[in-house]
Amino acid sequence: MYQPDSMSSEERRAAASLASVFAFRMLGLFMVLPVLATYGQDLAGATPLLIGMAIGAYGLTQAFLQIPFGMLSDRIGRKPVIIGGLILFALGGLVAGQADSMLGVLAGRILQGAGAIAAAIMALVADLTRDQHRTKAMAMIGMSIGLSFAVAMVVGPLIAGAAGLAGVFYSTSLLALVGIALVALVVPSPQQAQHHRDAGVARGAFLPALRNADLLRLNYGIAVLHALLMACFVALPLALQEHAGLPREQHWWVYLAGLLLSFIGMVPLIIYAERRRRMKRVVLGAILLLALTQLLMWLSMNSLAALVVAVVLFFTAFNVLEATLPSMLSKIAPAGSKGTAMGIYSTSQFAGAALGGVLGGAVYGSFGLGGVFVCCALLAISWLAIGATMDEPPYVTSYRLAVDPTLVRDEALLRRVLDVPGVAEAIIVAEEAAAYIKVDTQVLDREQLDRVLHPV
Structure with missing residues (x-):
């Protein structure tokens, strides 16, 4: 294994x-x-x-x-x-x-x-x-x-x-x-297409995933994140061109500088979130930074330097969230349901992108560029309020492990797997001859788990 x-x-x-x-x-x-x-x-x-x-x-x-x-x-x-x-x-x-x-x-x-x-x-x-x-x-x-x-x-x-x-x-x-x-x-x-619950939708897991409050918070979050991205790109290029006076042919260097500096800033935050197990703190901080960058864009549309700073901070927050939200989903989704949860999560992401483009265009037409940035800030604040109610996610890793085919119908197998130190959740799927488990790798007894699934 x-x-x-x-x-x-x-x-x-x-x-x-x-x-x-x-x-x-x-x-x-x-x-x-x-x-x-x-x-x-x-x-x-x-x-x-x-x-x-x-x-x-x-x-x-x-x-x-x-x-x-x-x-x-x-x-x-x-x-x-x-x-x-x-x-x-x-x-x-x-x-x-x-x-x-x-x-x-x-x-x-x-x-x-x-x-x-x-x-x-x-x-x-x-x-x-x-x-x-x-x-x-x-x-x-x-x-x-x-x-x-x-x-x-x-x-x-x-x-x-x-x-x-x-x-x-x-x-x-x-x-x-x-x-x-x-x-x-x-x-x-x-050789043949196989169904993997960690990579595809399992019909029986669909409704439970839709009812899971922790997953719903993540779905709302990724929808808001991509709505902000689309709405922001309705307004930001126009702010750079019409207010800061940067020709559209030169916008590339703003995004290049913003992305390079943001990658430098995001790495220590992601390491801190994972290794120190402070993911909730980092996620809420990044959401707050998203809101503040939108307000900065609104208040400094006439300053190219300020807009560049805002772009750096925006991409830093965006990239941190884009990396940490899927990790949170993997930790939160019940064993054997990660693929289903990820399918709903991806659907929410794309729906958010569609709604964000419409929202950005509608607000820009009615209230101008400043209105778009203020609207984006309010969206981020709504996410912050919802995200503040989440618990710190369990720091577990998901595995799909092969099971000795002679044991898949053994009703006591699941209990023996759950008794292994470090195993938090598990299900046995007889049709796949596989176990989907979630473990705390810091305390998992790997050898014992291997012996349970593949006894000599």
């Missing part, structure tokens, strides 16, 4: 190639954020509301299709769903790139979001990696998403400056084609 062996060459190839597919797709989605508000004004029919809707529109179809596409991949296979989603994403980029009106761009963004492949990719990772190495593979994908966001903030304005908004959208289609090539030629094919 806890074999010291390293990942096999096929596992490394699967993890690296799937992380690249995820990164190329997210890069295509994120590149539009820093440029659509400024370059979109040149399109026919552009209004603040339509610009905001176009910024967040991909989240609408993502939210509706994320879980269904994941379940479809259980039936027809992972690769067909992933390739089909990337084709939709590429077509959406072409539609938006050829559009000469904001409505055309909106249609393209909605089509891009229809390529909801995250759940299928996660399931394919589970199919292609052994239990003891799955966390490493998932971590590679998580890092690829963070890197794609950072690159997109810089590359998006550079491409827009050279080739216009259409060039940005055509680039997203090209990235999707690269992803298709990777899936077809590089990503290994699994």
Whole structure:
């Protein structure tokens, strides 16, 4: 179970190639954020509301299709769903790139979001990696998403400056084609699709996850976080251009400076949260910082230096929360329900992005740029009030461990697993010949647990 062996060459190839597919797709989605508000004004029919809707529109179809596409991949296979989603994403980029009106761009963004492949990719990772190495593979994908966001903030304005908004959208289609090539030629094919409760939705766990108050707080939080991101990018690029006097072609260096400095600031906070077991304190502090940065943007729109400081602080808070919230979900979700909880969490994230774009555009049209920042601050404060009621999460790690097939029907097995020091929760899934457990690694007796699951 806890074999010291390293990942096999096929596992490394699967993890690296799937992380690249995820990164190329997210890069295509994120590149539009820093440029659509400024370059979109040149399109026919552009209004603040339509610009905001176009910024967040991909989240609408993502939210509706994320879980269904994941379940479809259980039936027809992972690769067909992933390739089909990337084709939709590429077509959406072409539609938006050829559009000469904001409505055309909106249609393209909605089509891009229809390529909801995250759940299928996660399931394919589970199919292609052994239990003891799955966390490493998932971590590679998580890092690829963070890197794609950072690159997109810089590359998006550079491409827009050279080739216009259409060039940005055509680039997203090209990235999707690269992803298709990777899936077809590089990503290994699994021998068979397997259902993993830590990577996919379990029907019996769906309603309990929706009723779990701790998970609901996280779902609200991730929805607010991405609503703030979309609404902020309705207003921030315009504040830099129209109030601080920075030409839109030069916005890239603001985002580059903000992201580089924010990464330096976030690392010690995440280490402190995990190692000192002070995650609640760090999360609430980051939410408060989000609210304060929005107020700083509102009060200092005419100062480029102050806006740069606000961008650094905003990205620091955003990146800390983007990294710690999934970790909290993994700790809070009941054993065997992490995949279901993550599916609902991702749906909430994309729904928040869609609502944030609409909210940012509507508020900007009615109350101006300052109104958007004030609205974002109020949203963050509402999250802070809800988050303050949460408990410190249990500091546990989730594992899916193979069980001796001759023991899966033994009714006493679960009790013996729970009696192992350090095991907090456990369920036995006979159909998978697997145990889903949550353990405190600081006190876990690994050898005893191994003996229980695989007696000699």
